[in-house]
Amino acid sequence: MTTFEIGDTDFLLDGEPHRILSGTIHYFRVHPDQWRDRVRKARLMGLNTIETYIAWNAHEPVRGRWEQTGALDVGAFLDIVADEGMHAIVRPGPYICAEWHNGGLPVWLTRMRDVRPRSSDPRYLEPVVDYLRRVYDIVTPRQIDRDGTVVLVQIENEYGAYGSDVAYLAELVRITREAGITVPLTTVDQPQPHMLRDGSTPGAHLTASFGSRSAERLATLRRHQPTGPLMCSEFWNGWFDWWGGVHHTTATAASARDLDELLAAGASVNLYMFHGGTNFGATAGANDKGRYKPLVTSYDYDAPLDESGHPTEKYHAFREVISRYAPVPDELPPARPAAPEMTVALAPAGVRMPWIDPVASARSVRPTTFDEIDALTPVVAYETDLPDDAFLDADALPLVFDEVRDLAWVSVDDRPVGRISRTLGERALAIPAGRRLRVVVEDQGRVNYG
Structure with missing residues (x-):
């Protein structure tokens, strides 16, 4: 049986000092046919470990409907990591941030009234326990002490930036151990004293998140760990x-240079990201620290491996730095090939936007929220007849909203009128006289941080 432990100064692999050289690949941002290619390229750069979050809302978009096949087969992803001779770090949250829709929390959970997410509130912990047990059913048999590949499991995610509910973190540790996780547990926080303090919990090893001033930030971490x-x-x-x-x-x-400084200090590392991939469908999140900023479809992240899976200048620079501290394979991945050129014919689609033809419809006396109609789609169309006497002698009138979340296209009698953006703080626009008002609202991404 292989062992992996935390020693007085080092990680210990079968009792011997071991440095983790890890890179993040989110299985849910990469097509499963490409998982092996991306993992192998991480190994060729000199990494020995792959880290991934688990996205709860991807696996359970509807409460009780668990999905873990195809692109969500995290077990198969971990098995590929093992096949490539690498270790794995699993970060199941339940909150992950990750610039991912709703920070990984299912919308059916966050729309429950009077429930306090990321807390010891029993109404929150009940579904969390069910979620974590499902995740650990996958992870537990794949731990390194069971001839698997998983060496670390993380508790929550940068919790010190959010709260200080010690009972919550302690309960996550209890649930994790009770489910059969025997490898070391960790937490991660930005190297700010209050964050490291509030995000720590007995039974989990403190780690930090940063991208510069490595020596200074490691010193801060050392004071707390x-x-x-x-x-x-x-x-x-x-x-x-x-x-x-x-x-x-x-x-x-x-x-x-910052990576070299970090490794020279003897620290272990996980590159966030090694390969970013793509926010497929409507899975991108949004930041809101005073202004709503929805994230784009690409999650390239300027990572060592770009969105299309090819090595960048950063890949080769990091590989050279790693070679100063650990063996690096002789093999190199191939360079980026020339991109093919394609020509496609475009034709007008019409002003009615057929791509939003409803799969379901409902009537109400006021505009309902996406949550109120259990909408899993990112687009909802709202329509109403304008009163016959609405305009009288006016050619146009203001259409005013308290707030649109997050982007709305307005048309009258199928004629486009304009757009209202939450990001830009827009609340109103003038509409011309007509009979039928249509407002098409797009969820551009639920806030993941802020």
Whole structure:
């Protein structure tokens, strides 16, 4: 039986000091046919571990309807990691942030009235227990001490930035151990004293998340975790993008220098991200720290492996840094091939937007929220007849909303009128005289942070 433990100064693999060199790949952001390719390229860069979140809302979009096949077969993903001779770190949340829709929490959960998410509220913990047991049914037999690949399991996610409910974290530890998880447990927080304090819990090893000033931030972590290995569980080597913003990049030389500083200090690391992938469908989240910023479809993240799965300049720079501290395979992945060119014919689709023809409809005396109609679709169309005497002699009148979440297209008698954006703080626009008003509302992403 292989053992993996936390020693006085190091992680211990079969009793010997071991450094974790990990990279994040979210199985739910990569097509399953490409999982093996992405994992193998991580190994060729010199990594020995793959880390992934588990996205609760992807697996249980409707309460009681659990899905874990195809693109959600996390067990198969972990088996590929094992096949490639690598270890795995699993972060099941239940909150994951991850720039993912609703931070990974199902909408059926967050719309329950009087329930306090991410707390010891029994009404919240009841479904959390069911969720974690399902996850651990997959993870438990794949632990390293059972001839599997999983070496660490994380409790919650950057909880110190959100709350300080010690009973909540303790309950997550209890549930995790009760479900048969025997490998070491960790927490992660930004290296701010109050976050490390509030996000820690007995029985879990503290790690940090940062992307620069490695020595300084490791020193802060050490003050709060005086023994055991130092680890940056999220080394931010890039960043995410939101609609209307710029594509964020980090300088390769600066990221490589910070990685070198981190490894020179003897710390373990998880690169966030190694390969970002894509927010398929309507799975992107949004940040809201005073202004709502929905995230784009791409999750390229300026990572060492780009969105299409090809090595970047950062890949080769990180590989060279890693080679100073650990063996790196001689094999290199192939360079990016030339992209094929394709030509397609476009034709007008008409103003009625046939792609939003309803799969279900309902009548109400006021506009209902997505939650009130149990909408899993990201688009809902609202229609009403305008009163015959609404305009009288006026050619146009203001249409005013308290708030639109998150983007609305307005038309009158199938004629496009304009758009209202939550991000831009828009609440109103003028509509012309007509008989039928239609407002098509798009959920651009539930807030994952802020």
